[in-house]
Every structure is written in C-alpha cells, then in structure tokens.
Amino acid sequence: MSPATPVDIERRRISEELHNRVGPNLAAVELNLKIIETRLGNDADSELRQLLGDSQAVLSQCVAEIRNLTGELRPARLEYAGLDAALQEFVQQYRRRTGVDTRLVVDLALPEQRAARLDPALEWLAFRVIQEALNNCARHASAGHVEIDLRREGNLLRLQISDDGAGFDPEAVGLGSKTPGLGLLEMRERIEAAKGRFSLSSRPGQGTHILATVPIGPEPAAFASGAPPPL
Numbered sequence: 001m002s003p004a005t006p007v008d009i010e011r012r013r014i015s016e017e018l019h020n021r022v023g024p025n026l027a028a029v030e031l032n033l034k035i036i037e038t039r040l041g042n043d044a045d046s047e048l049r050q051l052l053g054d055s056q057a058v059l060s061q062c063v064a065e066i067r068n069l070t071g072e073l074r075p076a077r078l079e080y081a082g083l084d085a086a087l088q089e090f091v092q093q094y095r096r097r098t099g100v101d102t103r104l105v106v107d108l109a110l111p112e113q114r115a116a117r118l119d120p121a122l123e124w125l126a127f128r129v130i131q132e133a134l135n136n137c138a139r140h141a142s143a144g145h146v147e148i149d150l151r152r153e154g155n156l157l158r159l160q161i162s163d164d165g166a167g168f169d170p171e172a173v174g175l176g177s178k179t180p181g182l183g184l185l186e187m188r189e190r191i192e193a194a195k196g197r198f199s200l201s202s203r204p205g206q207g208t209h210i211l212a213t214v215p216i217g218p219e220p221a222a223f224a225s226g227a228p229p230p231l
Contacts (some may be wrong), residue, residue, distance in 0.1 A: 018066055018069065022066055023066065026059065026062060026063050026066065029059060030056075030059055030063070033052065033055060033056050033059065036052060037052055037056075040052070077089050078123060078124065078127055079120075082117050082123065083106070083108065083117075083118060083123040083126055083127060083150075084106045084108065086123075086127055087104060087106055087126075087127065087130060087148075087150070088104065088106075090127075090130075090131060090134075091104045091134075091148070094134050094138075097138075098138050100137070100138070100143055100144065100145070100146055101144060101145045101146070102134070102145075102146045102147075102148070103145075103146070103147045103148065104148045104150075105147075105148065105149045105150070105151070106150045106151070107150070107151040107152065108150070108151070108152045109152070110152070118152075118157070118216065119216075122157065122194070122214065122216065125190055125191070125194055125214065126150060126157060126159060126214075128190065129159065129187050129190060129191065129212060130148060130150070130159070130161065132183045132186060132187050133148075133161045133183075133187065133210060134146065134161075135183065136183045136184065137163050137165060137208075140165070140166070140168070141163050141165025141166055141167075141207075141208065142165050142166050143163035143164050143165030143166075143207070144164055144165075145163065145164045146161070146162070146163045146164075147160075147161070147162045147163075148160070148161050149161075152216065155215060155216050156213050156214065156215060156216060157196075157213065157214045157215075157216050158211075158212075158213050159210070159211070159212045159213070159214075160209070160210065160211050161208075161209070161210040162207065162208070162209045162210075163207050163208050164207045165207055165208060166204065166205065166207075167202045167203050167204050167205055167206045167207050167208055168202050168203075168204060168208070169202075169203070169204060170200055170201070170202055184200065187210075187212075188200075191212045191214060194214045194215075195214070195215055196212060196213055196214030196215065197212065197213050198210075198211075198212045199211045199212075
C-alpha cells in the first residue's frame with residue numbers, strides 16, 4: 001500500500017485539532033449552560049430561559065456539525081474497517097437524514113478472495129466522490145431514489161451513481177444556485193488526478209447519472225486523495 005500523501009496527513013491533523021481542541025471547549029460550554037439552567041430554577045424570567053434554550057440548541061448543532069466535519073475529514077470506519085463498511089454506514093445515515101431511498105452495491109472482491117482492501121488513497125477517493133455526489137443530490141436533485149454501484153472489474157474500479165431527481169443542464173454547472181457546481185468539478189478533478197475517467201449525463205426532469213472509472217494500481221492511487229500528479 002502507498003504511504004499517506006501530504007493531503008492525507010494534513011486532513012488527519014485538522015481532524016485531530018478539531019477533536020482535541022474544539023471538542024473539550026464545547027463540552028465545557030455545554031456543562032456551564034446546564035449549571036446555569038439548574039441555578040435559574042423554575043422562577044426564572046421566561047425570556048431569559050428562552051435565550052438559554054436557544055443557546056443550548058445552537059451548541060448542540062455546533063457539536064453535531066463538528067462531529068460530521070471530523071468524520072468527513074477522517075472517517076474512522078473507512079480507516080479501520082474498509083471502504084465497504086464505511087459506505088454502508090454513510091448511506092444508512094444518509095437515508096435516515098434525507099428520507100431518500102438509497103441503494104448501495106459494493107463488490108471489491110477478487111475471484112480468489114472473499115474480500116479485498118484497496119489502496120487507502122483509492123478507498124478515500126471512492127468514498128469522497130460518493131459522499132459528494134449524495135450531498136449534491138440532497139441539495140439540488142429532490143430525488144426519491146438513488147442507486148450506487150461500486151465494483152472492481154479487472155484492473156479498474158468502476159463507480160455508477162444514478163438518481164431520479166430534477167436533473168439539470170450540464171452546460172449550466174456552477175452558473176446558478178439551483179445547479180450543482182464546485183462539488184461536481186471537485187469530483188471530476190479527483191478522478192482525473194487519479195488518471196481515471198469521469199462522465200456525467202443529466203437533463204432537466206430526467207435525473208442524473210455519473211460514471212467514473214479509475215485504474216487500480218500503486219501509481220494512480222497515490223494521487224487519489226487530491227494531491228496533484230508529478231509533472
């Protein structure tokens with residue numbers, strides 16, 4: 001397996017900083033708010049109690065956002081359990097959060113193996129592309145159904161993502177708030193940096209289909225997490 005790239009190392013550092021520095025501070029604020037709530041008692045001014053409740057709600061949202069962000073920067077299940085397990089967990093959370101019927105098929109096994117791990121950088125690439133595609137779908141597509149198919153075909157990793165959502169004009173990507181923009185461009189750049197191919201087809205009212213293939217091998221995977229290939 002290839003060593004961690006500078007992008008991987010920086011991502012882990014930021015994740016650990018958020019967890020180790022911001023986490024304890026937020027926990028301390030949460031404790032202080034609970035103490036204030038207890039000491040106010042039931043006779044506290046209703047406006048003051050409402051402000052306290054709002055503050056607690058905002059804090060809970062911040063904690064959830066930090067947790068989600070650190071998970072995106074460094075998904076623990078991806079690192080320790082592999083791509084299949086990490087995707088199953090993410091898709092389950094996505095279904096619960098959005099209500100979108102999301103079907104996932106992952107087949108990475110070689111004929112002579114029951115299971116296989118890809119290069120860590122290639123696993124991260126596949127996870128991030130699927131994550132970004134689903135986030136785009138939730139923000140823009142209004143889809144009721146999404147299908148994800150990720151499989152190993154010889155020396156290629158093949159990914160298909162289809163939804164039955166609103167669709168869009170691919171020529172208008174990034175030109176307005178109602179069409180996907182930077183997320184799609186980032187997906188394409190990640191795939192092409194790994195010496196892969198990325199194609200997208202969509203039309204208004206007819207959903208969106210993404211197809212990406214990436215070579216499986218030490219050289220392409222070394223750049224899959226976003227680091228540029230050597231000149």
